[in-house]
Amino acid sequence: MDYWVSQPAPLASVLWLDDQLESSVKLDSIITVVDAKNLRFQLSENQSSSSFPEAYVQIAFADVIILNKVDLVSPEGSADFLEELEKEIHSINSLASIIRSVRGQVDLSNILDCRAYDAMHATHLESLLVETRALSTRDLHDSGVRTLCICEPRQVDLEKVRLWLEEILWEKKHGMDVYRCKGVLSVHNSNQLHTLQAVKEIYEIVPTRDWKKQENQTNKIVFIGHNLDENVLTESFQACVL
Structure with missing residues (x-):
């Protein structure tokens, strides 16, 4: 099941432990797509905001993070920049796996059937x-x-x-x-x-x-x-x- 949602916690809670839904609908994992070119700006911009930044919350809840648009990062020093960006993401959520992508293209085997909420596949x-x-x-x-x-x-x-x-x-x-x-x-x-x-x-x-x-x-x-x-x-x- 694919579902786009800005606040994943309520939906995740329902799908994860609702026995009535479990027979037909399962929560496999939470996937967050972030923009490699603009993420650092979004995070730093929101640090002084009075409202809590949504970007932090979405990264914090993720099991898999797709670091998209890596091709738009300046070639000069891009490897170091992406490594630092991944460190920043892991400082928020150390457990999430990070997949780099261009135009959202990823190996589906890395994001489907993760079974992140299956206690018997732990x-x-x-x-x-x-x-x-x-x-x-x-x-x-x-x-x-x-x-x-x-x-x-x-x-x-x-x-x-x-x-x-x-x-x-x-x-x-x-x-x-x-x-x-x-x-x-x-x-x-x-x-x-x-x-x-x-x-x-x-x-x-x-x-x-x-x-x-x-x-x-x-x-x-x-x-x-x-x-x-x-x-x-x-x-x-x-x-x-x-």
Whole structure:
């Protein structure tokens, strides 16, 4: 299903977890197309705006970002410019994959059947266990929209994690506004890897498979949102640890 929408969160929440719709309509992924030539101007122009910039929100919610019109970037220094632009995009959303394109031409296999919201096809979440790219972006962006990651090696109490998440997502504790949340959990009294996904106030935690012997059984949660406080998230998560 293709759907053009400026604010993806409400539609994503309905399609993701609505059992009545799931038989005929599925949310595969959220794709955002950005203009390589004008994106930096749009982001910088909106930093001083009284209204929150839509460009940040659309990037923050995306699973795949198509960096379009790369041919219109000046050839001189274009490679460096595009790399810096991708860094800026990843400072907002470190989990999204970026595809460069000209006139919107992309390999459809890279944007269809991503199964980004399928809990039983959670390789995109399990990759967090071996992710080497820095996911915390404390110093990369001053817009207030960014990605950060918290890690905890000890097992957690699942019910306490749910209560902790609900305080953050529902009550917006400490003024944080979480747009997306993804993670893997090491749950007490369970030999299964649990995956976590959230879109705004809607979240899901499900066991997906047994932990592998060679895997480091740890908790790793990535947040994408506005006014995120890494210290508060890290310290408050300790209440979930056994």
